[in-house]
Amino acid sequence: MSKPDEIPALSYILEPALVASLLTAGCLINKRRSTDIVQAHNVLGVSLFSPSMDNSWNWKEMKFFFWIVKVPNNEKFRMSLFSRFLGMFPFIMEVWYWLLTYWIYQIARAIQALTMGNDFRVLAERHARQIISIQEFLKIDIELGLQRFVLDKPWLLTFFNKTYAMVHIPATIAFMVYSYRYFSPGIFQSTRRTLVLCNCLAFIVFSSWPCMPPRLLPFEEFGYIDTLHTGKAASIWTTNKFQNQLAAFPSLHFGYSFVIGLSLFVYSPHRVVRAISLLYPLLILLVIMATANHYLLDAVGGFFVTVVAYRINRLVLNLRPIEEWLFWLLRTERPMDKVQFDSVIRGGHIITATHRDMSERPLMLGSPE
Template sequence: MGTQEAVTAREAVATPGVAGGRPRARNELLLGLALFLTYSLVTMLPEQGRQQAARDHGESLYRLERALRLDVEPALNTWLAHQPFWRVLANYEYAITYIASALALLTWLFIRHPERYRTARNAFVMLNLGGLACFALFPVMPPRLMPDLGFVDTVTEGRTWGSWGSPMVEHADRFAAVPSLHMAWTLWVGVELARVNARRWVQWLNTAHILVTLYVILATANHFLLDAVAAVPFVVVSVYIAQRITRPRTARIQGPDAFFLAVETPAAPQQAGGVIMLDTARDDVGRDDLVRVIRERLPGLPRFRQRLVRRGRWRRPVWRDHDEIDWEWHVAERHVDGIAGLRAAVAEIQSERLPLDRPPWRMVVMKGAEPGRTAVVYLMHHVVADGVGIVAQAMYLMEPPPHNLGAAFPRRPLQKALATVVGLGQLAGAVTRPERLPAGGTADRRYGTMHLPLAEVRDVGVRHGARVTDVVLCAAAGALNRVVSEDDGRPDTCRVAVPLMMRPPGSAMVGNHTTAVMVDLPVGKMAEPDRLALIAERSRVLRSGTRAQAAWFVMWQAGRVMPAPLHARFARMSYSGRFLQGTVSSLPGPDRPLRLAGAPLTAVYPIVPLAPGAPLAIAALGVDRELCFGLSVDPGLTGDADAFMDAVRDVIEELRDS
């Protein structure tokens, strides 16, 4: 495929969080340092003035425990004190594991779940500030510092390196028993693991860690049982407040995203996706299996759980978390009658606009298309992402994660600026009205599919000195010649938009980084090799990159400088039948076998939306060793999408045999 339309999606899959949702690591480290300095201020409080109060509070807690018959600490402490090996092990557990588990969780959330990190971090900060306030206002002496009550200080007895009370941390606050931050931190870790739906074995491992920590803080005489109990309300209140005060990260849609929101009409829904074919001859895949997979990957798919919130005419909508996902609607299942029934069902679903009062995506499991095959129709609104971004989000649900969906070709700033200036001049001289294709102008659609060996199509391009994209363009033009007659209104040329991806390296899967360059396809009667040669000549504008860069500059800057209503008018004017009559796309895809819900993937047929007033959209997606075609067509152009696909095949075969 051409270099300009190739795009790096490897980084997109590797970093699936919301773009801009993760805070700066430097700021987080500074916050941690500030929290440690706050603790240091508490430790600097004069001990002489706190010691007696801490002793009185500790004795009061012990008397209360004895009255309630909860004083289990002496028995546990006495046994551990006479077990040198277990005593040292317990001291190290007390000194290390609660810190390690909390830091590991924060790091994991920061990297893998940035959408949850802020709330968790805020709860952790409030938990510690609440504990520090309690240490300062209500000092409590731990049991190990009261040997007259019969407790043995296992820390000093075992001379454990780095543990509380050892010379390395001798300046730690000795009267910080209530609440037990060891218990508070481990409980907080458990809450956050549950909130991000961590794997079950991880949650069970943390549960074991909580129980071990509880035993250790009692057996080492570092805490009373009531100290551990006191940690519970601190955790509950901190998590509750953090959840309420942490404002959801709202992402305002950018200009290129708003572009596709503005051009949508009832007759031209702007949702893209694909028909994913699965081999289910051995193991069936149903709706429940798909829901399970999506639930597991949901934290890495922000737009799957967010909806658009409009803020008035002059302000762009923002993305906000949608609390409840209507799984019955988002993931449905239905039966179809053969391939023809599948294509008719896809056309029907494609004709319906996705509602924007919920996350703008939908999947429908289709049974009955072919023996031993299950189809999954996947649609997502174009406001979420461009074609490659939507493909990348679908691939994120699969195993193994694809490592290449194209390559990035960044330009140097000077080259980029020069290309933009040259491209703007080219665009200014190429603005003409195209000839019209026949169209019905309704939301009704016809949908067709086809696949060919990718190597065969590449070989055709090599033999004729063309690219795969040129072959796809030629196939679309030749099919128009064969299916639409001059009597039906077929023009001599058809202007199509060829989407080109401008996605920067390392960008997330969300957002539109797409521009389009117009190419006039010859659709009159001629030999297909001659048609391909002419198209290859005209499509040089795709390879030069100047028009693509200029079109992207206009699309991006228009969204930045224009007020929202004016930008919407600009979008509707420029992306319509006044300037183009179709869309022809050639997309990179995964180059190895994939599985969805355990079933091997056999094909993915693209679903491309029609531009308003344009009756044709055809896309080719490379999947492993196949080139899969998906056709969306206005029935006013042709009522038989299968015949159009047969014509596409005939054109490529003629090129192959010539």
């Protein structure tokens, strides 16, 4: 793994600044006009300028897995400063979701990395050898040949190293900003939930079935080179002593790129974006193998994780009661749901519970009618 002194000092500023800039741009691009907020509340029969001053304890019912639970009705906080701020910049909610998902995932991986012993590493190497044996049997062991091809072309090697180290997180955030603005609300929400569940499912898999990446296998026996770190091309995202290095299977780099590429191909309203969208997962597939970070079967595993994730992504909706309690603690009303807000603004009508269910269909099952 790269050491801190192998990374340019500016990377510690520029890389987080890029992420922060993308998140900020998402908030500004998706800003709601105050006139639209007033119109939406008026259509719903709620006056924004005459909120209820009733401070009594009001409840509403929500589904929490198999149960119906009561949660506080936060409508009385509608005119609070923070509520109005969130109403104008609803993408802040997506920033919060992303940060929450990212840090929970990273902390869980760090805890695992600190607690695993030598037996875990031995098991991970055994699983890696099993994957190589399967690929050799299927005649799909192409990683080493691909890496040697790339090593002969320094410019391509540099491009692949930089792509692996620095593209994954910014590209995902840029996709969230773009899809929030241009996808139908229901498709955006199901896509976002799919990405969240990809993290959860992948963590379960590599926690119970650790797998050593090619770059960590004995060089004398296998010949793989850790191009990313020996070439000093790593970023601050890949230089972390608390990172679990034995989590090659499944590949979230490919899983995320597959969801992003396919979603853009199917749902983007821009022809140019659709035309180049599928090149992204193809590029990431080549990159993760050429840099010896993943096997081809890792990408296959990443694909199946995304398939399962989108099929069950509505499970995430069961966490809404927890979210409502958090907003109650903050004395804030959750900004109007994008599905409802867009429906009200564009159609001037209130969507029913049936329409809301239709708008929350999983990815690839079609747009809301």
